[in-house]
Amino acid sequence: MTDTCPTCAVPLAVEEDEPPWCPRCEWNLDALAPIEHSTWFYRQIRTRDHRAGFRADKLLATGTPVRPGGGHGLLVAVSAVLLAVPAAAVVAAIWLLVAGPVVIGLLLLLVAYLVRPRLGxxxxxxxxxxxxxxxxxxxxxxxxxxxxxxxxxxxxxxxxxxxxxxxxxxxxxxxxxxxxxxxxxxxxxxxxxxxxxxxxxxxxxxxxxxxxxxxxxxxxxxxxxxxxxxxxxxxxxxxxxxxxxxxxxxxxxxxxxxxxxxxxxxxxxxxxxxxxxxxxxxxxxxxxxxxxxxxxxxxxxxxxxxxxxxxxxxxxxxxxxxxxxxxxxxxxxxxxxxxxxxxxxxxxxxxxxxxxxxxxxxxxxxxxxxxxxxxxxxxxxxxxxxxxxxxxxxxxxxxxxxxxxxxxxxxxxxx
Incomplete structure (x- = not known):
């Protein structure tokens, strides 16, 4: 690899064992240093996550920030459903503890406890x-x-x-x-x-x-x-x-x-x-x-x-x-x-x-x-x-x- 950027013809930046990159146009900045003794599956996941994260960060830095949209609303909806699960489990457990079978009621109480909301x-x-x-x-x-x-x-x-x-x-x-x-x-x-x-x-x-x-x-x-x-x-x-x-x-x-x-x-x-x-x-x-x-x-x-x-x-x-x-x-x-x-x-x-x-x-x-x-x-x-x-x-x-x-x-x- 040459010591200058193939696009800008400026000297490449080098830091420790990292692949060199262009400090002006960011050529090769999205390249990751290889990891020894890693599996093919891990390398593929790591590379795709890195490149997607690189693009997402660049859009955030250079574009106009927008208010969070549907993603946040979807997570709130999923959370609401998950909160309904322990509530429903408690109601069903109380009914089963009275009407039976008691064992299932106790199991539902355990489920409600395990998935209860945690406020810290x-x-x-x-x-x-x-x-x-x-x-x-x-x-x-x-x-x-x-x-x-x-x-x-x-x-x-x-x-x-x-x-x-x-x-x-x-x-x-x-x-x-x-x-x-x-x-x-x-x-x-x-x-x-x-x-x-x-x-x-x-x-x-x-x-x-x-x-x-x-x-x-x-x-x-x-x-x-x-x-x-x-x-x-x-x-x-x-x-x-x-x-x-x-x-x-x-x-x-x-x-x-x-x-x-x-x-x-x-x-x-x-x-x-x-x-x-x-x-x-x-x-x-x-x-x-x-x-x-x-x-x-x-x-x-x-x-x-x-x-x-x-x-x-x-x-x-x-x-x-x-x-x-x-x-x-x-x-x-x-x-x-x-x-x-x-x-x-x-x-x-x-x-x-x-x-x-x-x-x-x-x-x-x-x-x-x-x-x-x-x-x-x-x-x-x-x-x-x-x-x-x-x-x-x-x-x-x-x-x-x-x-x-x-x-x-x-x-x-x-x-």
């Missing part, structure tokens, strides 16, 4: 996280309030920290539908103040756009068939290996065959639903990026996406090799040096994500496509700015959780 438990979601109340981090909460006001979003009910998370996420859980915002320490150590504002604008944008509510309406459709496929998955251990003989062996192997076919069928439905839902999720990410630009400005939002694309370069900077009590400060200094040293490489890494993150199953457009989308948005002055004193206080409030991560990383290194 706040206690379960917060397990392993550190809750950060306003009295412990007033500066961070004040910044979140300002970003919420700028984006028109309701403020989160709970702010939490996940020390080892290279990212951030939001969700709504429980009967009271409490809004939860979670920040990862490596991410905070890798971004500047305006980029953190953009991050908060994006995450709170999901609350402003009620994405969690939309997701909740489609949740039964998203997860039910996956649970069914998992529950029906046959054992890998054959009847011969279990020392079964005669009729027991025949029945066991027939059940393995039937349950395997049913499991694959349920998984196919689950995959189809997941692809449809992911399309809606990617549009939601675009709308959240719009609010990130409103809160922090276009330049800071683009900087956040560049930092995200360059995360692989920062992993060595976030380590247990840091002085006790100075982990956050030292990590931020190392990441800043890495970002400056690799500034010329950032664009290549960002464009590479267009290839590596393309999938119809992904809930996010690739980072590179998001960067293209944000670059085309009108530039506006940031609605929220952070001065030196505020930024120093926010970093100081999060520093104790960096120490928690430093200890964990140091223990892993010693092991």
């Amino acid at each position: 438990r706040v206690r379960t979601i917060l397990k392993g996280l550190y809750r950060l109340d306003a009295d412990r981090a007033p500066a961070l909460h004040a910044l979140i309030d300002r970003v919420a006001a700028a984006t028109g979003a309701p403020r989160p009910d709970i702010v939490a920290v996940e020390p080892g998370l290279w990212g951030a996420w939001t969700t709504v859980a429980g009967i009271r539908q409490r809004r939860i915002l979670t920040l990862g320490i490596p991410l905070v150590a890798s971004v500047e103040r305006g980029e953190l504002v953009a991050l908060l604008g994006h995450e709170l944008g999901h609350f402003a756009n009620r994405d969690s509510r939309r997701r909740m309406l489609t949740m039964p459709a998203r997860v039910t068939f996956g649970h069914i496929a998992s529950g029906l998955r046959p054992s890998r251990v054959s009847g011969m290996e279990r020392d079964l003989l005669g009729l027991y062996l025949i029945v066991y192997e027939v059940w393995r065959l039937v349950s395997g076919m049913l499991s694959w069928l349920a998984f196919a439905v689950h995959a189809t639903i997941h692809v449809s839902a992911a399309r809606d999720d990617r549009r939601a990410e675009q709308e959240a990026d719009r609010l990130a630009v409103r809160a922090a400005g276009r330049a800071a939002t683009l900087g956040l996406l560049d930092a995200t694309a360059a995360f692989p370069l920062f992993h060595g900077a976030i380590s247990g090799v840091a002085r006790k009590g100075y982990a956050m400060a030292e990590w931020r200094e190392r990441v800043a040096l890495s970002r400056a040293r690799n500034e010329s490489r950032t664009g290549t890494l960002r464009q590479l994500t267009i290839r590596t993150e393309a999938s119809l199953f992904s809930s996010h457009p690739s980072t590179g496509r998001r960067h293209q989308f944000v670059s085309a948005l009108p530039d506006t002055a940031p609605a929220v700015t952070v001065n030196d004193a505020e930024w120093a206080t926010v970093v100081r409030e999060l520093a104790p959780y960096a120490e928690t991560l430093r200890k964990e990383l140091a223990e892993q290194y010693e092991m």
